[in-house]
């Protein structure tokens with residue numbers, strides 16, 4: 001897992017069918033993309049990282065949340081080429097060897113934070129982004145960090161409990 | 170279509186020299202990508218979200234210079250902003266969601282010029298100037314009111330770039346300030362009304378002087394509330410003042426949006442439907 005090297009030329013040209021280099025979950029990918037393609041679509045279609053969900057495509061639901069340099073963002077509101085030279089983490093990047101769940105993911109399972117599961121990857125990534133910056137958040141901080149993620153099923157209690165449990169561990 | 174990431178302003182200058190057509194600058198993309206669902210992208214997309222020179226917050230001669238590329242998240246955390254313009258940090262803290270705050274920028278908020286944009290009333294209240302680089306390369310420093318002209322309207326032509334905001338220090342230091350946002354729900358909400366207030370409070374006299382109050386989302390552009398300021402100016406701060414303030418504010422809102430009851434102001438959190 002060599003760290004990608006990103007020389008910084010004055011400008012990097014990408015056009016229809018031109019190359020875009022993305023560092024995702026510790027691996028480098030070189031893709032041919034149209035400049036206006038969204039990061040969420042590219043991660044799903046080109047890299048088959050279907051843990052990245054597309055819900056509203058308007059920044060409202062958070063299902064597409066990924067980390068860019070450890071900060072949670074909506075992958076639907078970023079063009080793929082804008083992510084060049086940055087470190088992208090999707091939910092697939094959290095699991096350990098052999099697909100073992102991370103402790104945060106396990107806390108979601110243990111606390112009944114998952115029903116249909118559509119919101120779950122985005123929730124997990126928003127929580128992961130919070131915990132990387134603030135390992136011991138209080139409930140208000142947890143709720144603020146998850147305010148951009150909608151869940152139609154669980155009513156949020158289990159999700160907040162899962163993040164609390166992970167923070168306490 | 171061509172998509173470019175410019176590393177710095179020199180790189181941008183050479184891109185501008187070579188291209189004659191329409192340009193879409195993209196910063197955080199939180200407005201533009203949604204807008205482009207209904208309209209075509211320009212042939213040239215220029216990513217300014219990693220452009221060195223747009224990302225700095227620094228004290229300059231008499232003002233704080235805040236780069237247009239600074240994200241909302243950085244406005245919350247930056248110590249210089251916290252010291253000199255805490256109202257800007259508070260407005261940023263109530264802005265969108267964590268994911269939006271990590272991408273959305275100060276420059277994008279100004280360029281979008283939406284009536285409910287949260288940072289605009291704060292910027293007007295601080296009497297900021299806006300530093301612009303025209304497509305020709307010419308730089309200008311303009312009053313906020315000369316930049317944000319109407320709903321979605323600015324003085325920017327295609328290819329013009331906002332470089333930074335200049336926030337005057339003399340009129341910010343030692344002042345008290347407040348930012349209030351009312352929306353249909355608590356979190357991740359579009360403001361029905363937001364208020365930015367800056368004043369000089371004399372502890373000994375218990376009076377407010379040099380008051381500036383600016384409302385957002387009431388009109389196409391942020392509105393200075395002269396009558397509300399007058400109701401507060403140079404009077405002892407007490408319950409009677411608070412009541413007169415709410416009354417004056419209610420009247421100002423009513424006259425800005427005729428036919429809307431001002432009562433929701435007293436029951437903050439349940440505002441009227443959007444105009």
Ligand SMILES: Cc1cc2nc3c(=O)[nH]c(=O)nc-3n(C[C@H](O)[C@H](O)[C@H](O)COP(=O)(O)OP(=O)(O)OC[C@H]3O[C@@H](n4cnc5c(N)ncnc54)[C@H](O)[C@@H]3O)c2cc1C
Pocket residue numbers: 058059060193194195196197198199200201202237238263264265266269272273274275276277278279280281285286287288325329330331332357358359
């Ligand atoms: C879910 C959601 C919640 C939101 N919540 C809020 C909120 O609470 N408060 C609020 O005020 N707004 C909110 N917004 C709107 C948006 O996030 C802001 O207006 C933001 O500041 C836009 O910045 P950006 O960098 O994303 O702009 P972009 O989308 O990158 O650009 C928007 C426009 O500005 C132009 N532009 C950007 N930077 C410059 C520059 N330096 N010079 C010249 N032109 C430039 C672009 O060309 C484009 O036309 C929200 C949006 C979403 C999707």
Ligand code: FES
Pocket residue numbers: 053054055056057058059060061062063064065074075076077
């Ligand atoms: S799909 Fe990106 S926020 Fe809903």
Ligand code: FES
Pocket residue numbers: 113114115116117118119120150151152153154
């Ligand atoms: S579990 Fe179904 S949307 Fe959250």
